[in-house]
Amino acid sequence: MADIKVDPQHVHLDVPGHQTRSWLVWLPAGAVTDDLKDPAIWSKIQNDRQKVLRRHDKLYIVGHDEEFAVEARVIDATRDAAVLALQKIVSTKSRLAPYFADDTYAVKWTPQGFYVQRKQDGMQMGSFFGSEDLAIRHLRNQYPQTVS
Template sequence: MNKAAIDPATLKSTSRQTPEIDPARVSLQNAGQIWREFMVRCPADMVSDDLKHPEIWRKLQASGSRNALKKHDRVYVVSYDEAWVAEAIVASADGKGAVLAKPRITTMPERYDKLFQDDKYRVAWNGHGYVVERKADGHVMAAAVANPDLAARLLAQLYPARAA
């Protein structure tokens, strides 16, 4: 065997850990007589293909919360960066996870108006609101706010005021 050849048996698995849904990021939208509807915000490292794995719902199902999914519930899943959303019906659910029936993925268009930034800071969406990030290291400089205009105002407050 050639020494330059790679032996597949010796290679480590490059499969990544499937992220799990945080129960705190699941909100009840509507509770009808037959089924319920939930809005779910994904963790930052989740991709739409992860919805095929029932174990992503493990924490939600094991928590014993009132938001644990049941058969026929509807879920509206929003990616962390809001690049895509998925709508699905729960096909089955137990204490270990939930299976979604044919999630319908919709890719959201990119922003047509760019978020404010200057040479040191930028306004960014962090999955929960708009924040001010330092460009040098990505450190969040201000708490999340509801809209980009408020975040731009917080960005301006990071600089010292001019003396009169």
């Protein structure tokens, strides 16, 4: 998983209930639904006294590019992390758009999942992924990275 942290400025109280609260959360660029499985992405929120997540809070989480939305509940929370139960994941991406591709690689789908295919020879690069976003992340990792 990437080193994603949710910014407190992108977390908004939607409904301040008597016992639980509902929050609208906008994820940072580059975040995918699988990042929500990492409790540490909430560390900045858990250190914000006004926005700290508590057990049973409800979250409506929207991807930075608005291509997905997630309904979730907080099932555990500490000072540095929050564990979510993901209840519903909805793709709001246009179904008319083709899967991502660049000059060298293309994201493909089969009933086993998404995968990256090298266009030159049709070779599958790596294993299957549960979402197009994870396959795109894998595709980008096929290119050399500069290390500073």
